[in-house]
Amino acid sequence: MNFAIVGATGNVGRKTIDILERSKLRINNLFLVASKKSSGKKISFKKKKIKIISLENYDFSKAQITFFAAGSSVARKWAPIAAKKTIVIDNSKYFRMHKNISLVVPEVNEKTLRNYKKTNIIANPNCSTAQLVLVLKPLHDKFKIKRIVVSTYQAVSGAGKASTDELFSQTKDFLNGKKIKSKNFTKQIAFNLIPHIDKFAKDGYTKEEWKMENETRKILDPNIKMTATCVRVPVKTSHSESINIEFKKSYSLQKVKALLKKAPGCKVIDTQKNGGYITPIEAEGSYFTYISRIRKDNSNKKALNLWVVSDNLLKGAALNTVQIAEVLIKKYIK
Numbered sequence: 001m002n003f004a005i006v007g008a009t010g011n012v013g014r015k016t017i018d019i020l021e022r023s024k025l026r027i028n029n030l031f032l033v034a035s036k037k038s039s040g041k042k043i044s045f046k047k048k049k050i051k052i053i054s055l056e057n058y059d060f061s062k063a064q065i066t067f068f069a070a071g072s073s074v075a076r077k078w079a080p081i082a083a084k085k086t087i088v089i090d091n092s093k094y095f096r097m098h099k100n101i102s103l104v105v106p107e108v109n110e111k112t113l114r115n116y117k118k119t120n121i122i123a124n125p126n127c128s129t130a131q132l133v134l135v136l137k138p139l140h141d142k143f144k145i146k147r148i149v150v151s152t153y154q155a156v157s158g159a160g161k162a163s164t165d166e167l168f169s170q171t172k173d174f175l176n177g178k179k180i181k182s183k184n185f186t187k188q189i190a191f192n193l194i195p196h197i198d199k200f201a202k203d204g205y206t207k208e209e210w211k212m213e214n215e216t217r218k219i220l221d222p223n224i225k226m227t228a229t230c231v232r233v234p235v236k237t238s239h240s241e242s243i244n245i246e247f248k249k250s251y252s253l254q255k256v257k258a259l260l261k262k263a264p265g266c267k268v269i270d271t272q273k274n275g276g277y278i279t280p281i282e283a284e285g286s287y288f289t290y291i292s293r294i295r296k297d298n299s300n301k302k303a304l305n306l307w308v309v310s311d312n313l314l315k316g317a318a319l320n321t322v323q324i325a326e327v328l329i330k331k332y333i334k
């Protein structure tokens with residue numbers, strides 16, 4: 001099959017190229033698309049140099065599956081046009097909560113892909129949501145989740161390439177005693193953290209927090225109660241989450257650990273000694289979502305605490321879209 005990536009020069013687009021290069025998908029041609037600014041530049045794929053095409057000059061009928069990784073405004077304008085000629089798998093937030101559009105983490109709700117033809121557009125969840133629902137799924141199946149309280153520690157790469165560069169330049173300027181300039185973040189991010197991701201809503205939450213709550217309910221179960229606090233931290237890659245889960249049923253720690261150990265896409269690294277847990281830098285580049293610090297909530301016998309870390313550009317974005325494409329091809333495209 002032929003594939004295309006819109007936003008091929010960005011953080012998620014480049015990771016998608018890497019993952020396609022390593023995947024078992026049989027790729028005849030890969031078309032790389034970005035803005036006019038990148039048109040004509042070349043990116044390597046399987047020992048070939050592929051020329052970037054500008055979005056305005058690209059013909060969407062060239063590929064059967066097109067990954068969109070260019071943000072909401074590009075998705076809003078171009079994905080419906082593209083979807084007349086290709087299947088769109090979109091990374092942006094724009095289509096995620098649309099009624100007729102599947103929001104998919106294959107290990108959790110693959111079956112919703114059977115509806116893809118209604119629009120020819122499939123949405124990829126927010127990076128923080130993907131790693132969360134992956135871990136919650138086996139626990140919800142067994143013990144029925146009543147309520148989740150989650151705090152995130154999100155890497156700068158989640159805000160795009162320009163924001164990643166801002167962490168590097170601020171760190172350099174800070175160490176050289178120079179004045180710090182903030183452009184992509186609302187405050188200094190180097191040697192600091194910012195409890196604010198995406199815009200503020202009227203109720204005092206941020207849109208990132210809303211996204212996590214609504215997307216988790218759409219993917220896993222609309223009856224789950226949830227509250228989130230999303231924080232940007234000066235980490236390059238991998239989002240971390242501190243998760244408190246209250247179940248409807250009683251649980252045992254032994255059963256929880258056994259379920260998580262066999263959860264698809266997950267790895268448990270959890271020993272109660274120095275270093276017996278995963279940190280963001282160790283998860284970078286890995287296809288796994290890591291679970292550490294599994295322990296009972298001492299204030300509520302039906303609740304559990306977890307620490308979950310995953311590469312936000314992989315399971316949180318590019319890897320999940322490629323996995324969606326793989327399942328689509330294997331089971332749903334006739």
Ligand SMILES: NC(=O)c1ccc[n+]([C@@H]2O[C@H](COP(=O)([O-])OP(=O)(O)OC[C@H]3O[C@@H](n4cnc5c(N)ncnc54)[C@H](OP(=O)(O)O)[C@@H]3O)[C@@H](O)[C@H]2O)c1
Nearest residue numbers: 007009010011012034035038070071091092158160161317
């Ligand atoms: N980063 C994450 O962890 C993550 C996780 C989940 C979802 N997402 C979502 O994935 C999308 C991409 O994020 P990112 O982090 O990769 O952003 P990024 O690094 O800023 O890259 C943006 C890409 O979009 C292209 N682009 C921008 N405006 C365009 C236009 N008008 N026409 C054509 N191409 C255009 C850029 O091309 P040029 O280089 O030519 O400007 C670039 O290739 C966003 O919707 C984001 O919310 C990101």
